[in-house]
Structure formats: structure tokens, C-alpha cells
Amino acid sequence: MKILFVADPLESFVTYKDTTFAMMREAQRRGHYIAACEPRHIRWLRGQSVQAPVRDITLTGQAQDWFSVQQDRTAALADFDAVLMRKDPPFDSEYFYATHLLEQAEREGARVFNKPQALRNHPEKLAILEFPQFIGxxxxxxxxxxxxxxxxxxxxxxxxxxxxxxxxxxxxxxxxxxxxxxxxxxxxxxxxxxxxxxxxLPAIAQGDKRVLVIGGKPVPFCLARIPQGGEVRGNLAAGGKGVAQPLSARDWEIANTLAPILYSRGLLLAGIDVIGDCVTEINVTSPTCFQEIQQQTGCDVPALFVDALEQALLPETS
Known part of the structure; x- marks a missing residue:
């Protein structure tokens, strides 16, 4: 299988915690072919397909110089078996335009995950309004x-x-x-x-939980991001401490309700943020926490993701 990762610059990856890196590593372990580009590289010219200058890469297994470039070339996105949109937020105008180029690539035969239309239709803060029974x-x-x-x-x-x-x-x-x-x-x-x-929500003291749903099913462990030092925010980027833990009964209720709905709309992967009993965000652009959960629990989240990706690419049977 040939997979194109549309992501931030590879040189910016912090590989010991980066989820896109974990996806790449598992895909390569299974013998899949990996290429990468940035959203700014995607282009379309009338009479041609949506294309991008891509780098065919191999992961080296080294902490530094973690990838080697086998070839630089221009390729049509539709030539890949799967295109994974993994650009980190913010969802700004350039991200928005990239989803339209990716949607044109879909019309040309590309399989894009998460679907561009679904990315536009599920802004991460506002997506929770559809599920008032689960929010504060x-x-x-x-x-x-x-x-x-x-x-x-x-x-x-x-x-x-x-x-x-x-x-x-x-x-x-x-x-x-x-x-x-x-x-x-x-x-x-x-x-x-x-x-x-x-x-x-005072329950933030016990953590802002990232509940992952992959291929319409919940991952059985979440990452509770616990605020530190008087900080109100649990985000890892804001200094929160990540503690993996099994889903609670309420987490399962939320995830089992939302997961099949999100999957049916073309969201292969989503991250549901839960504080106490309440959903606070639904992350769809570039959900993270694969490596933290795997390292602390042994649950192979990257394998679950590549399993779901391979299943999604199987031809439909009547």
C-alpha cells in the first residue's frame, strides 16, 4: 500500500511523542510505502490532476536523522492508495483551502483520511453542540x-x-x-x-481526558492530561502531565455513541476531549496521544489505526 502523509515539515517532528511518526513507523513495519508532503505543496492546474512534490522516505530507526529520503518527485495524490491529512491546527484559511484541494483529489480517485468535507464540517470546538446530552x-x-x-x-x-x-x-x-x-x-x-x-468543571483536577475513536470504535484507554502547578489547562502543550488510564463507564457511553456517527461521516480518527462527565471538544484535524497511551499501557494504538486504515481501503462487497 502506498501512503502519502500530508503533514507539518518532517524536520519539526518530535518523534518520541509524535502520533504521525507512530503511524508511519507502524505502516513501514507492515511493508507499506511511505511518502510525505506539506499542505503548502499541494497544487492544481486546469487539465491536470491535483499534485504535490513529495518525498519518498524510509524510517531509519534512529532518534536523530529519523528518516532518509529515497526520492524527490512530483506525484498525483490519486496515485496513492491512501492520503492521510495530518497537518496540525490551527484550522486557518490555508487549512480550509487545503481541504478543497484534497476534495478535488478525491473526485480524481484519491482516498483521503480524514475526509476533507468532514474536516470542514466538524470544527473542533463547535462540533460538540450536536451532542448537548454530553456537554456542560x-x-x-x-x-x-x-x-x-x-x-x-x-x-x-x-x-x-x-x-x-x-x-x-x-x-x-x-x-x-x-x-x-x-x-x-x-x-x-x-x-x-x-x-x-x-x-x-472542577473535574479538570483529575485531567482533561483524550478519548480516541478509530474506525468507529473506541480505544479502551485514554490519556488524562492533568494540569500542573496551579494551571487551569491540562493540555500537554501547556505543561499538563499525561497519565494513561482505562475508559470510565461514562467515557465508554460517550465514545460508543459518537464513534459510529463520526466514522459514518468519513472521520477514521477522532479525539474526544472529556472533563469529568462532559465532552469539551471533538478533535478531527490531527488527533494525538498514540505514543503516550501505548508506552504507558501497552495498548498498540498505531496498530489499531493501521488496521482500521487497511480495512477502510478494502473493496466493498455487495
Missing amino acids: PTLVTRNADDVRQFHTEHQDIILKPLDGMGGMGIFRVGPDGMNLGSIIETLNQDGAQTVMVQKF
Whole structure:
């Protein structure tokens, strides 16, 4: 099988924890052929297929110089058996445009995972609104007065931008309302930007759990990202400590409900973020935590993913 990874620059990978690297390693172990490019390399010219300059690579097994380039060439995306869109957020305009180029490649016969249309239809903060039975009190608005009213009702709240990643731009405001006006101005920009406001969930002290669903099925272990040193954010990028643990009964309920729905829409892999009993985000662009879960529990998440990818590529039978 020939697999093209559309990702950030290979030179930027931190291989001991990078999920895309873990996917590549498992794919190569099975004898699959690996190539890589960046979203900025994808191009389309009338009369031609969607193409990109790609690097055919082999993983070396070394911590440094972890890949070797076998060949640099230009290839049509449809020439690969699978195209994996693994560009990290933010989901900005360039990411959006890349999904349209990938969708054109689909029309030419490419198999893209996750599906470009599904990536556009499931913004990671807003996707939770479809499942109100699993989320805490939440408000999405541009209106500053709405935010103030929400704070009056719930007292302890979290505010965040819709396009943030890794915990960036997240604020907590307690019952005293300290700095609420300034935070609203920063995030809302005088009504120009939509913000998400949620009731603070004290269960964050036990971690912001990343529950992975692959091929319509939950992975039996999650990674609880636990805030450190008085920080309110559990994100690993914000200094959180990752602790792998079995799914709770509530985690299973959430994952078993969402997994088949997301898979039916073309999302081979998604990461559901859960604090306590509540879903806070549904990550679809470039979900992570494969290596942390595997290293701490022995659950071979990369193998589960490549299993699901191989199954998805099997010809349909009537």
C-alpha cells in the first residue's frame, strides 16, 4: 500500500511523542510505502490532476536523522492508495483551502483520511453542540452582554477562542468577575470574534481526558492530561502531565455513541476531549496521544489505526 502523509515539515517532528511518526513507523513495519508532503505543496492546474512534490522516505530507526529520503518527485495524490491529512491546527484559511484541494483529489480517485468535507464540517470546538446530552453549560456568542449574563448565572467560567489550539487563549473567570471585561475585549474584539464560554468543571483536577475513536470504535484507554502547578489547562502543550488510564463507564457511553456517527461521516480518527462527565471538544484535524497511551499501557494504538486504515481501503462487497 502506498501512503502519502500530508503533514507539518518532517524536520519539526518530535518523534518520541509524535502520533504521525507512530503511524508511519507502524505502516513501514507492515511493508507499506511511505511518502510525505506539506499542505503548502499541494497544487492544481486546469487539465491536470491535483499534485504535490513529495518525498519518498524510509524510517531509519534512529532518534536523530529519523528518516532518509529515497526520492524527490512530483506525484498525483490519486496515485496513492491512501492520503492521510495530518497537518496540525490551527484550522486557518490555508487549512480550509487545503481541504478543497484534497476534495478535488478525491473526485480524481484519491482516498483521503480524514475526509476533507468532514474536516470542514466538524470544527473542533463547535462540533460538540450536536451532542448537548454530553456537554456542560455552554454558550457560543459574539455578544459581550451574553457572556456577562452567563457568568452571572454560572459564576465560575472558562472563555476560549474558537480557533485556539493546545490551550492557547483559554481564560478562567471566578465568582468575583476579576478581569472579565478585559478578557471579553481580548477574545471578542468588540463583537468581531465569536467566543465559546463554558461553566468551569472542577473535574479538570483529575485531567482533561483524550478519548480516541478509530474506525468507529473506541480505544479502551485514554490519556488524562492533568494540569500542573496551579494551571487551569491540562493540555500537554501547556505543561499538563499525561497519565494513561482505562475508559470510565461514562467515557465508554460517550465514545460508543459518537464513534459510529463520526466514522459514518468519513472521520477514521477522532479525539474526544472529556472533563469529568462532559465532552469539551471533538478533535478531527490531527488527533494525538498514540505514543503516550501505548508506552504507558501497552495498548498498540498505531496498530489499531493501521488496521482500521487497511480495512477502510478494502473493496466493498455487495
